[in-house]
Amino acid sequence: MAGIDVSGLGSFIRDQRDQAQMSLRQLAKAAEVSNPYLSQVERGLRKPSAEILNRIAQGLRISAETLYVQAGILSDRSGEEIVTTAIASDRTLTERQRTTLLQIYAAFQAENGASSQSNTQTKPQENE
Amino acid sequence: MAGIDVSGLGSFIRDQRDQAQMSLRQLAKAAEVSNPYLSQVERGLRKPSAEILNRIAQGLRISAETLYVQAGILSDRSGEEIVTTAIASDRTLTERQRTTLLQIYAAFQAENGASSQSNTQTKPQENE
DNA sequence: CGCTAGCGTTTGCATTTGCAAGCACTTAGG
């Protein structure tokens, strides 16, 4: 199960808030979140939704991505994974163009022999 | 007042699922999400939590960041900017290979006429 | 025809989010 690290997230938020020298209610107001709920989030009692997380990030004036990394949602990605997912999700391209680019990219990887996973748009693999 | 683009997110998920040639139930199983709920998410009827979003990203084998960008949560670089920066910073490719890929990508963009129209903004919200 | 297996969707309900109102405590001042 890809659980979210709520306690780590909460203490991180509280830490950031302390460093910004904001009270709980100040941050709650800036983030447009109720102060009781923010209190519970900071203590790891609640699992905030994506939207609340985003608002808290705004209130703290930090990037939402930072918060998501702390929450264990985003992880560091290899350059290879970044490229493939970026191409696969680029909606300015047609499906054929995406496939072509991915094949070329995979060919380059194979050419270099520096590949970890060879995804040539194969079948959906079974879960782990 | 929801700061999250649920309909855009839903259609993006369905698009990615179609391109992966997975059925709704296949993705639901891979993502460990119930198929009715996935159906509702894809149609923009529900606003999935951060954890569910993360699981769907895993099921689709794309980065969670991509999904969050589609949901309007994370800072949006435009689609083409994501691809170009991803390619340009991929150290598993040689410089010549990077240049080749970037040229092909630019050619596809020119072919589509969708040169650079979408989002160059850095502020993800305040609409509707 | 009936049976099975697949697809996506609808419905009812347990669980959870997220908030308004109020609690207990501390500090300052009239």
Next chain:
DNA sequence: CCTAAGTGCTTGCAAATGCAAACGCTAGCG
């Protein structure tokens, strides 16, 4: 003393999430 303003925390409760169990539909096969 005791009112006011600050801190964070606890308590019900509306609203939403997310799922199990259905539904209707299509296609293949004995």
